[in-house]
Amino acid sequence: MHNPLRSEADAFRWVVIIGLAAASVIVLTLLTRPAIGVVWMALLIGFGIGFGYRAARGSLHENVEVTRGGDGRFRLLVVANETVQGAELLGEIRERCRDRRAEVMVVTPALAASRADHWASDIDEAIELARQRMELSLIEIRGLGLKARGEIGDSDPNMAIEDALRVFAADEILISTHPPERSRWLEHGVVDKARERIELPITHVVVDLSAVGTPS
Amino acid sequence: MESATVALEHGGHGHEEHHGPPEAHQSSRIDRQTLGILLFIVSEVMLFGAFFASYFFLRVVVNPSSWPPQPYELPVAVAGVNTAILVSSSFTIHYALEAIRRGNKAGLKLGLVLTWMLGLTFLFIQLNEYVHLGFSARDLGFGSIFYSLTGLHGAHVFVGLCLLTFASIRAFRGHFGPEEKDHLGVEVPGIYWHFVDVMWIVVFLTVYIL
Numbered sequence: 001m002h003n004p005l006r007s008e009a010d011a012f013r014w015v016v017i018i019g020l021a022a023a024s025v026i027v028l029t030l031l032t033r034p035a036i037g038v039v040w041m042a043l044l045i046g047f048g049i050g051f052g053y054r055a056a057r058g059s060l061h062e063n064v065e066v067t068r069g070g071d072g073r074f075r076l077l078v079v080a081n082e083t084v085q086g087a088e089l090l091g092e093i094r095e096r097c098r099d100r101r102a103e104v105m106v107v108t109p110a111l112a113a114s115r116a117d118h119w120a121s122d123i124d125e126a127i128e129l130a131r132q133r134m135e136l137s138l139i140e141i142r143g144l145g146l147k148a149r150g151e152i153g154d155s156d157p158n159m160a161i162e163d164a165l166r167v168f169a170a171d172e173i174l175i176s177t178h179p180p181e182r183s184r185w186l187e188h189g190v191v192d193k194a195r196e197r198i199e200l201p202i203t204h205v206v207v208d209l210s211a212v213g214t215p216s
Numbered sequence: 217m218e219s220a221t222v223a224l225e226h227g228g229h230g231h232e233e234h235h236g237p238p239e240a241h242q243s244s245r246i247d248r249q250t251l252g253i254l255l256f257i258v259s260e261v262m263l264f265g266a267f268f269a270s271y272f273f274l275r276v277v278v279n280p281s282s283w284p285p286q287p288y289e290l291p292v293a294v295a296g297v298n299t300a301i302l303v304s305s306s307f308t309i310h311y312a313l314e315a316i317r318r319g320n321k322a323g324l325k326l327g328l329v330l331t332w333m334l335g336l337t338f339l340f341i342q343l344n345e346y347v348h349l350g351f352s353a354r355d356l357g358f359g360s361i362f363y364s365l366t367g368l369h370g371a372h373v374f375v376g377l378c379l380l381t382f383a384s385i386r387a388f389r390g391h392f393g394p395e396e397k398d399h400l401g402v403e404v405p406g407i408y409w410h411f412v413d414v415m416w417i418v419v420f421l422t423v424y425i426l
């Protein structure tokens with residue numbers, strides 16, 4: 001869920017919507033009776049709350065537009081945070097890129113500790129942690145002989161994928177999570193949403209850090 | 217990607233130099249100034265909510281036989297024109313911001329000055345309305361709540377005008393640019409101004425129309 005009021009342009013949109021709704025109430029009230037205007041206004045307020053809720057939930061595009069590289073190079077987008085150094089993920093990357101001219105982009109969403117932190121963008125510490133994990137993972141991926149780069153992504157993993165696809169013409173996406181019983185991303189349907197919205201092969205890699213003893 | 221900070225190429229190293237907390241590319245991130253004004257607006261909504269609660273208490277619970285109570289009358293037509301003036305000012309402040317986003321500094325100045333003038337006109341008409349209303353804040357609960365609600369809103373318009381004055385002075389000194397971070401000094405007052413407009417629409421609807 002995202003704040004639907006993040007800029008002056010958003011605020012202006014709301015002014016126009018509320019202004020038009022108010023105009024309809026005024027016209028109805030002047031043509032009929034105030035009571036009918038009150039009922040109409042109550043209906044519009046209900047509609048407005050629903051609209052605002054949908055706007056907050058639907059900030060992401062329904063279908064993400066994907067750019068294509070077209071130079072014969074295989075581009076793999078890896079989305080992971082705490083599991084970004086997991087052996088399973090590295091194995092999957094190696095498998096995907098074997099005998100190919102490949103390029104890997106690692107996106108590490110900076111995870112907000114709570115919804116309040118997300119809304120307040122209070123995630124500087126999370127960004128630093130994500131950066132450290134990402135840099136270590138890049139070292140390992142480069143150790144496989146692959147060209148790799150990384151970015152810190154939005155704290156919403158689906159938004160981070162969408163952002164990454166705007167600048168990286170991925171052919172395939174790997175999303176790495178903890179096992180289902182411990183994964184907040186899976187709880188929030190990150191993989192399912194990505195599959196619904198993006199017309200690219202998406203592989204879900206489960207990394208059990210506790211089983212292999214990899215540092216988290 | 218709007219503000220990608222870390223882009224480590226193969227064989228490359230390090231990050232771009234920057235001060236303060238690390239930046240990140242984040243579509244959903246909101247800058248602190250905008251967040252601040254939004255939180256302030258939330259508190260303002262609560263303040264207006266208290267006044268509206270008083271208004272509806274008087275109107276619905278106390279329930280006088282007529283509203284406004286006889287023999288008082290509200291100048292709906294004048295307030296309607298004033299509403300149109302204030303709503304127009306939302307368009308001009310939006311024009312100002314769209315102009316600076318395109319790098320049009322003359323458009324920014326024009327939009328800001330127009331907004332400021334429309335806001336001042338609104339305030340002047342409201343004060344003129346007070347003079348000619350024929351009742352004061354001491355006349356019944358109706359008079360008290362009418363002046364409280366419209367006066368509270370008028371005070372917000374005044375604050376908005378002060379913010380617009382600062383923004384206009386800075387605009388004429390060339391402080392703003394097309395980059396998002398370079399015109400927050402207009403963006404934030406713009407959000408506040410839209411809030412003031414919306415609150416007036418609500419005040420006009422509830423006090424003058426319904």
